[in-house]
Amino acid sequence: MPTGVALRAVRAQLFDAAERVLLRDGPSGLTSRAVTTEADCAKGVLHRHFDDFDAFLAEFVLDRIEKLDEESLRKAVGTGTVVDNLAAALTAVFESVAVAIVPLVIFRDELRARLRREWPAGVPVLTQAAVMIAGYLKAERDAGRIGENADVDTLAATLIGATHLLFADRTGARPEAAQVRKTVAAVVGSGVRPARR
Template sequence: MGDCPLIDLGSRRRPVAPTGIAIRDARAQLFDAAERILLRDGPSALTSRAVTEEAGVAKGVLHRHFEDFEDFLAELVHDRAGRMDAEAAALREAAGTGTVAGNLADALTALFGSVAVAMVALVTFRDELRRRLRRTWPAGVPVLTEAVDVIASYLTAERELGRIAADAEIDLLAPTLIGSAHLLFADRQSAPPEPEAVRRAVAAVVGGAVREPGA
């Protein structure tokens, strides 16, 4: 760990950053600080100084863990995209319960009511960040492509249960749902859309494919 000091924890000794923050926790702290800035002030407010000040750490801490600020932002986007695994599992478990449209509306509201829209704005705002992401993510915006996979997995599960038509084109339905939801939630200056507006948008996309009783 180079010249990093050590804290004596009895039988365990753990390297810490110069400010006293454990190195293994520093990345998470910096990511959380960047997310707060992004949600509060938008992508134009994200700078290395703003992130370290928000996190309450010395400026050098960020550069000890990342090649440069664009590398930090690329890792932030990947980290937040990776968090969708839990959401995907929860949505798949909902298959066969409630209604298809209701489950989709709830999932899209949870997804786009979080940091997803802000991450899309960040990637759109920074040209160099898009170039960095292309190294490991050749197509699409990571958060949105992960979201499409989440919705497609759920629709596939519902199709297997007979609640979605066997000939439904899930590869088209999933990105259409994500695109529709993104348009509803993308305006950071306005209040989030009403639940009924989200349900109507979902029904417009999947209504013809749903095979629930009374649908």
């Protein structure tokens, strides 16, 4: 098979199929056969492009981390309210495949070991989301919309943890927007300065 576009297309097809299986069936349903069946291709296709299934899963997780929408959050700095911007960004993270990746990483020891080689701390998707949130909070602090002594790294980690609890049950109802906003406001509320008029 030629390299380049064709390889990227196969990888994207397999990763998209893995996401659908993971969201529908959970980590225990995510097998190489389930992925190739969902992708409507022969099982050998996956093994032709990846050393084994855990190598595939590691690449899948890293690919999904890259899809976190950091650009939209950066563009939100100085606009709207800090609480609304954070609530929207956190909802986007946890309504994506991110919430399903957490139990997948916990579920598979070999996957966790492979990810540790490139991601030394935390659960990769949550750690990257915390980095994204901390960057936004730092920019808002620099803009004077958050207290100058705000510990943005601790706030970001707390926001990720608190919001993850709202979204953790993949089979339950999604939290309402007001509930997410209330959680964000409780975490950052005292550090947010009122909008200037």
